[in-house]
Amino acid sequence: MFWNKDIETIGRKALEDLQLKKLSKALKDAASTPFYNKVFKDNKVNVDRITSLDHLKDLPLTSKADLRLSYPDGMVAVPRREIVRMHASSGTTGKSTVIFYTAKDIAEWADLIARSMVATGTTPDDVFQNMMGYGLFTGGLGLHYGAERLGCMVIPSSSGNSLKQIQLMQDFKTSVIHITPSYALHLAEVVAGQGVRPPDLGVKKAYLGAEPYSEETRNKLEEQWGLDAYNSYGLSEMNGPGVAFECEKKSGMHLWEDFYLFEIIDPDTCERLPDGEEGELVITHINREAMPIIRYRTRDLTRVIPEPCPCGRTHRRIERIKGRTDDMLIVGGVNVFPSQIESVLMKVPEVGNNYQIVLDRHENLDRLHVRVELYSKMFSGDMKELNRLKERLSEELRALITVNPRIELLEPGSLPPSTGKAVRVIDNRKI
């Protein structure tokens, strides 16, 4: 099923022509902003001389720090009266980053999300329950507008309040949900705690986004809920959700190349990497008049899937986000991604859906603690089985991450539940 078959199956040459046209406009718009005006001058960039997509790699990169530097509106390319919306990312460290949209930007973003949802088979007959936070965060409103554009009935339930969420699902026969993977795991436990089998709620699809998670988590969620889970990727700097989305094939996310130019770079050298190699995703927004952003370093690690997708869409796919360049843990000199630990835990039915990774330092040695809750239904009352479970977890983790973890088996419900973006890593090391 297609939303806009012409653009979704566009040939490479026609796509590149369109991209170059849009890039030229985005660069001109960018040059009119105080921030890029200075950056282009400092780097001797003449936007009129960018006449090929190949020239993109010679342009300077933009970082999150640049967005903070240009706070509040140093990257805005249109008069204030043309702006109809702003979003902001949570500024846990320092200032938040603010993104602006014109009415056209909002409409086209909604259209892109409608395209993404249709690619998974969603239709106007679906009831869409949007369990992402509404407000400055883009996750809630982004999908909300897209689902309305598509014609779904939208339940703007936002995040949290699990019992209410379950009641809404039951009363209005929700068929599609948008949710963070950590909250979906938690909600499944709450549903089961109500004596209801999650599949009996009848939800057919889940869009999972806003935090990195593993393929094993997807499998576990699909099994627990009895639905198809689709991977969604976005970041507020690039509008929000809908940058890349899985189609019905569920094998990698189509990054919508008529809106975004993307590159994979080596995060250390900033050099472009060949197709198929894993690196940091860099995106240029070529479809936002209020705020063009050139070569933005997402800090998200992924790789391009160069092979064409059997669904017929020509927009190239990226793999699920492995982690962020800044969420990599270095434990005793070894690089460890939380998603690797998660992939092991989600395969083990004896432990619950919630977990926590705690790092501390003991006698100058890093120690990695993995705290998991025992899953009540799998408890047999046998101490030897518990000890074997602990050993098994420890061995499987060590085999994957080469670090010897300390497994802590906890009682069910003892870790803080996630109702939005989960905090999984606690680093108590004092450097």
Next chain:
Amino acid sequence: MPKQISIFAENKPGKIEKIAGILGDNGINMRAITISDSGDYGIIKILVDKPVDGCNALKAAGVAATLKDIVAVRIDDSPGGLHKASSVLAKNDINVDDAYGFTIRGGNEAVFVFQVKDVIKTEKILVEAGFGVVGDQELYLL
């Protein structure tokens, strides 16, 4: 066959208090309690008068609890009492996984409670050797 409630608990203050509170609030009376500890966590084992109700009350409160079949054998409350019963087990090559005991009020008998792999077989062997195996209703009412 008799059952005990086995409960997974972290090795932290307040755990017994919580469990005893849930059982007390639900009118469940305890006959015996023992804890096997494995460092960070342990298993609390409780003999109660209403094991199914007790276990359900704990589960409803979010506690990881399960019912476990056990063997309860009457022994003399006198020196060598346990030796007689345990030599039957040893002779038949039955391994006791976990055990505890208590004396019966006002009598000169005690009950030896233990977990084994094959409860039915063990009960049969003890009965054939002349021991009184306590059935579930009887045990809960002691």
